[in-house]
Amino acid sequence: MQPVSPHLICRGAAEAIDFYVRAFGAVERGRFAGPNGKIMNAMIEIEGSSIMLVDENLAYGMKGPLEYGGSPVSMHVYVRNVDDFVARAQDAGGTVTMPAANQFWGDRFAMMRDPFGHVWSFATHIFDPTPDEMQAGAMAEADEGCGDMPAREA
Structure with missing residues (x-):
């Protein structure tokens, strides 16, 4: 643990x-x-x-996300291949809420909700951006919203 x-x-x-x-x-x-x-x-x-x-267990105030209509918390997991991982999870009944895409912070990233209301994000690290690249990427995201950025060699 x-x-x-x-x-x-x-x-x-x-x-x-x-x-x-x-x-x-x-x-x-x-x-x-x-x-x-x-x-x-x-x-x-x-x-x-x-x-x-x-x-x-409602008698003890233990409520799952379905009781609340969703969850404000996300579980984040790094995996070897986010595309394969998310495809398997979707086939098993998970709902993709953000398809896998390359992100400015250096991860290929996706989000999904499981059938029990829990929110999950999964990522595969693909490159290490410089601080300047991170700042530029964050600014572009603020202007354009989330989008796919091309992968680059590490």
Whole structure:
């Protein structure tokens, strides 16, 4: 476990675990269900990072993003090939909200929402921009909105 590990509250944590295994290649490290069958604690690993999961429990104020109509938080994951990763996740039922595109900060980046309301971003690092390139890219984005920038050799 890392010193800070996300703990996702899901409406249907068992189904969420199954989705993350199919969509993101997660490895299930364990789960503990209570007497009612609801997940009280579970852990998966995605790209070497631990993520805890629990079933929504309104009696304890534990609400998942579907209860709120969305999530203000995004999970960010670096992957080897963002295009392949996002395609697999989309095939498994994820909704792409920002298609993969090269970004001024040096990553090929995409965003999606999973069926449980959690927001995810995925990236593959493609080049190291200079501070001047970062500033110019940020200014261009402010003027034009998000767009595809050509990849450049590292």
